[in-house]
Amino acid sequence: GAGVSQSPSNKVTEKGKDVELRCDPISGHTALYWYRQSLGQGLEFLIYFQGNSAPDKSGLPSDRFSAERTGGSVSTLTIQRTQQEDSAVYLCASSRTGQPPTYEQYFGPGTRLTVT
Amino acid sequence: GNSVTQMEGPVTLSEEAFLTINCTYTATGYPSLFWYVQYPGEGLQLLLKATKADDKGSNKGFEATYRKETTSFHLEKGSVQVSDSAVYFCALSSYNQGGKLIFGQGTELSVKP
Secondary structure (H helix, E strand, O other), rough: OOOOOEEEEEEOOOOOOOEEEEOOOOOOOOEEEEEEEEEOOOEEEEEEEEEEEEEEEEOOOOEEEEEEEEEOOOOOEOOOOOHHHHOOEEEEEEOOOOOOOOOOOEEOOOOOEEOO | OOEEOOOOOOEEEOOOEEEEEEEEEOOOOOOOOEEEEEOOOOOOEEEEOOOOOOOOOEOEEEEEEEEEEOEEEEEEEEOOOOHHOOOOOOOOEHHHOOOEEEOOEEEEEEEEE
């Protein structure tokens, strides 16, 4: 079956612009995660959804970052007023459920964001 | 808070050499431990996992044993191949944290023929 898909694959934006990144999880997966991979910070957790609710937003770096999930499926990560330090690869992952934490997370190919 | 520390790379080995990538963790309770691999140009994929102390995860010739006494989960392979060249990430997740993964910094492995 289809894996996790993300769009766009690449995004170049000017500093100060808003961007939206999309994630389509594997059908039937109730848990969805956003991570960020950057040279300086490695792989960082951003936010976790169980269904449409986000019980853990602790990794969002600032209030410029927000995310939502609708219909228990597609999720959108929005970055407002982008800064150069937001440049990174944004990864989405899904799993059958967030509890217990032993289920495999399946990762998408990522969106490479470059802020100029 | 929870954290993962793994050996820095890059690690360069000749084909058929023995591989060890060290990983230690700090966590409350009893986390699940994972190794993820990222091949060049590809996404992250799970290599192996262990969910309780003394469990051994294994896949594709790689092994790692969950050692609670030393809080370690070292990755080993007896004979590496050129196709094993990739970046390897050690990670943990805790039951009370919704399954989010805490990653180590990653170790780049390059295997030469």
